Amino acid sequence: MLLEIEDVSLLYGRIQALHGISLTVAEGEIVALIGANGAGKSTTMRAISGIRPIATGSIRFEGEDISKLRADLRVRRGLCQAPEGRGIFPGMSVLENLDMGAYTRRDRAGIAEDLARVLDLFPRLAERRKQAGGTLSGGEQQMLAVGRALMSRPKLLLLDEPSMGLAPMLIQQIFDIIKEINEQGTTVLLVEQNAQQALARAHRAYVLETGKIVKTGTGAELLHDPAVKEAYLGVA
Amino acid sequence: MTTVLERVRSGREAAGERWRGAPRWVRWALLVAVIAFFYALPNREFYQYLGPIPTPGANFTQVLFTVSIYVLLAVGLNIVVGFAGLLDLGYFGFFAVGAYTVAVLTSPSSNLKTLWPWLLVVPLAIGLTMLSGVMLGTPTLRLRGDYLAIVTLGFAEMIRIAAVSSEFLKGQRGFNQIPHPPGKYADGKPFFGVLDARPYYWLVLTLIILVVIGVRNLTHSRVGRAWISIREDEDAAQLMGVPTFKFKLWAFASGAAIAGLAGALFAGKQNFVNSQNFELLNSIIILAAVIFGGSGNIVGAIVGGGLVAYMIERFRGIELFGVELYEYRFLIFGLVLVVMMIFRPEGLIPNRRRAAEFKDRRKEVIVGE
Numbered sequence: 001m002l003l004e005i006e007d008v009s010l011l012y013g014r015i016q017a018l019h020g021i022s023l024t025v026a027e028g029e030i031v032a033l034i035g036a037n038g039a040g041k042s043t044t045m046r047a048i049s050g051i052r053p054i055a056t057g058s059i060r061f062e063g064e065d066i067s068k069l070r071a072d073l074r075v076r077r078g079l080c081q082a083p084e085g086r087g088i089f090p091g092m093s094v095l096e097n098l099d100m101g102a103y104t105r106r107d108r109a110g111i112a113e114d115l116a117r118v119l120d121l122f123p124r125l126a127e128r129r130k131q132a133g134g135t136l137s138g139g140e141q142q143m144l145a146v147g148r149a150l151m152s153r154p155k156l157l158l159l160d161e162p163s164m165g166l167a168p169m170l171i172q173q174i175f176d177i178i179k180e181i182n183e184q185g186t187t188v189l190l191v192e193q194n195a196q197q198a199l200a201r202a203h204r205a206y207v208l209e210t211g212k213i214v215k216t217g218t219g220a221e222l223l224h225d226p227a228v229k230e231a232y233l234g235v236a
Numbered sequence: 237m238t239t240v241l242e243r244v245r246s247g248r249e250a251a252g253e254r255w256r257g258a259p260r261w262v263r264w265a266l267l268v269a270v271i272a273f274f275y276a277l278p279n280r281e282f283y284q285y286l287g288p289i290p291t292p293g294a295n296f297t298q299v300l301f302t303v304s305i306y307v308l309l310a311v312g313l314n315i316v317v318g319f320a321g322l323l324d325l326g327y328f329g330f331f332a333v334g335a336y337t338v339a340v341l342t343s344p345s346s347n348l349k350t351l352w353p354w355l356l357v358v359p360l361a362i363g364l365t366m367l368s369g370v371m372l373g374t375p376t377l378r379l380r381g382d383y384l385a386i387v388t389l390g391f392a393e394m395i396r397i398a399a400v401s402s403e404f405l406k407g408q409r410g411f412n413q414i415p416h417p418p419g420k421y422a423d424g425k426p427f428f429g430v431l432d433a434r435p436y437y438w439l440v441l442t443l444i445i446l447v448v449i450g451v452r453n454l455t456h457s458r459v460g461r462a463w464i465s466i467r468e469d470e471d472a473a474q475l476m477g478v479p480t481f482k483f484k485l486w487a488f489a490s491g492a493a494i495a496g497l498a499g500a501l502f503a504g505k506q507n508f509v510n511s512q513n514f515e516l517l518n519s520i521i522i523l524a525a526v527i528f529g530g531s532g533n534i535v536g537a538i539v540g541g542g543l544v545a546y547m548i549e550r551f552r553g554i555e556l557f558g559v560e561l562y563e564y565r566f567l568i569f570g571l572v573l574v575v576m577m578i579f580r581p582e583g584l585i586p587n588r589r590r591a592a593e594f595k596d597r598r599k600e601v602i603v604g605e
Contacts, residue, residue: 091589
């Protein structure tokens with residue numbers, strides 16, 4: 001297993017946001033985490049990337065316990081998150097943003113290679129390479145956030161709401177690219193409100209409700225699960 | 237109103253474009269000319285032709301020294317506030333640590349009676365301020381938000397109150413006979429004397445140039461990129477693998493070290509240090525100078541520090557309707573700042589990135605409403 005999370009709970013002050021979550025991600029998979037607003041999806045991501053400390057449980061990455069490891073060291077282990085709400089650097093140009101993604105790396109040739117690959121995946125970013133990140137449109141910023149995360153050449157890519165606030169056309173495009181990234185060999189853990197799209201492409205998925213995992217299965221299974229359909233897919 | 241503003245703005249942008257577009261040698265020549273101008277400035281033979289620039293109510297070379305110290309402080313604070321985006325409200329506290337380190341170890345009125353020479357104590361003063369920066373930063377920089385501002389504010393007050401009330405630091409009586417920097421003319425007269433402020437000014441000017449070169453190199457390196465990323469989005473920086481705490485501490489400590497250097501220079505020039513030199517207002521003035529000049533931009537910090545310190549002195553000796561303007565200097569200064577924040581919040585000479593960040597933040601505010 002690439003990532004194993006066991007019985008993780010997390011507190012925001014006195015409020016318990018996660019109640020003993022366990023999940024696994026195997027190498028080469030796309031795993032989706034779906035759920036309503038406030039179910040704890042983004043919190044789970046923050047726990048994995050190390051932005052928020054966990055209260056109990058353990059997080060193991062490639063067999064190593066990283067529960068207590070600082071966030072920047074987790075990036076060095078090969079775990080990179082594209083943050084929710086995009087979180088790009090507004091004053092840096094597109095290229096500088098992408099360069100920040102490779103902050104932990106020193107191999108120039110490899111970085112140049114990955115830059116070419118990212119610009120190939122996102123031709124829009126290539127067009128705007130000199131433009132300041134803050135002046136990009138929402139969709140472009142989202143692409144930049146994903147591209148930047150790829151620049152660290154992660155073993156596991158964490159995507160927090162990649163489709164948030166995007167037009168339907170762009171959502172389609174972003175998910176196609178995620179699929180492509182996965183086929184090129186990067187494992188993906190994906191948090192989404194857009195359950196339809198996420199389940200259609202994920203190998204496996206977990207359903208999160210008020211900080212607990214209530215259901216799990218393959219993407220296709222959950223897509224046809226009546227309870228999931230009713231709660232998340234808007235089909236009665 | 238807006239058209240005038242627009243015209244000023246486009247004029248400045250054109251000037252910036254022309255600067256960036258100019259050939260290398262033109263830029264170097266201009267830079268050399270500016271530096272030569274500032275080296276020549278304290279000579280009476282030179283400045284008497286400059287019309288209203290010299291200060292009527294005060295010794296101009298003395299004023300220049302004060303201004304140069306403020307510029308050095310602004311350059312140092314700019315690392316903390318401008319590059320790493322950490323709000324430090326007690327920067328003058330580090331200046332005090334530097335000045336008092338020199339005073340305690342060199343002055344005959346100190347209880348220690350070490351009487352070390354000035355030059356020996358300078359590196360010590362810098363080291364000690366850096367250490368105090370690390371000690372202050374280690375617990376507070378782990379936290380986000382306004383904690384640092386409050387803690388630094390408290391730190392500067394702590395230093396001041398210790399200076400006022402502790403027997404060891406001599407309060408108002410202060411330390412006298414702090415030795416000057418070493419150096420003699422050929423005829424045996426000391427280079428750094430009591431009457432002439434020019435050598436001190438030249439010394440500070442030279443150090444400013446060295447510090448600026450150092451800071452510039454630093455900001456163009458991985459360290460600088462890390463600082464900027466922290467300022468722009470700390471969470472995202474961490475998610476990119478930047479050890480944010482370490483780099484914040486670095487920025488904070490290097491800023492403190494520069495303030496310590498300024499304090500040591502000040503003590504060596506003044507010959508006398510007491511508790512009245514370190515009012516809280518000074519910290520605010522330097523912060524205002526950095527923001528006024530354009531935080532995140534070294535040239536902006538220099539211009540801001542220079543202008544603010546100079547303007548305050550320039551009011552001396554001017555009477556308007558029977559009112560001594562100097563008495564109202566901080567009122568005027570405050571008004572200028574308010575107007576500035578309304579029309580040009582990014583400062584006189586903003587950093588290009590910084591301007592984009594401001595736009596981005598304004599957009600967020602609008603979305604948030």
